[in-house]
Amino acid sequence: MGAIGQWVKNQASRAWDSVQNIGDKFSTAIGKVQGYVGTAFEVAKNGSTFVGLQYSSIGTIRSAIRNYVTGVQKVLADLNTKASNKNALKGEVASAADAYVKAVSDVAQAYVSALLAYSDRMYEYGEEYKKADTNLASTVSEEASALSSSAETYQEKYNQQ
């Protein structure tokens, strides 16, 4: 091999070294990026083609639950008027029976109010989504920063000709 040939070969080696050098730093940076390790799910658990929550719907859902519970309670409250014992009992026992019906109605309405817990659960799920969104964004941002900080651009040493 002549001198020029050897020189060319030497330059090619130096170029390859630069490529390797930057490549190694890049690979190291990639290796440091944790990457999000989620579950094994690749599709939604129930087969849905997309998953997500519209935050503005939380209030609507909670209102729907409240209206539902109020509706059931109203039917129970009607027990006092729809069921009359005037043709069934006479005397003080009739008044006592009315009071008993009211007690049943009241305790049933209180029992049904337990369904409002689902309104609170909806609020909690919404907060969980928001928290998860923030945390995931933070994780991805950190990984992006880690990648960006590893970026190294090769600068040509010689004027472009």
Added chain:
Amino acid sequence: MDFQSADHGVSITGMNQYIDDINTVVLTEVAAALRDTGAVEDAVRAGWHGNAPEQFIANLNKAKEQMVETLKQLQNTFETELNGIKSSILDMDANLVDEE
């Protein structure tokens, strides 16, 4: 004398109707109201998609069915109470005056 002019007493027919009326409200109308979760389900699905909302709806439906069953128990207790009142008055009527 008719039942309406009594100051104390029980009408067997009236009591049976009274129990039926209460059954209609508690067992039928309340159960129907509890099972009418359509508006809630529509609201959920309008703004939430995936497995989570379907599980939420399933949980709500499970809770409402449990409530329907518990209210049936309440109704049974209620009916027992009213039948007890009826029996008590009928018992008194049967045993107040001994044959001489």
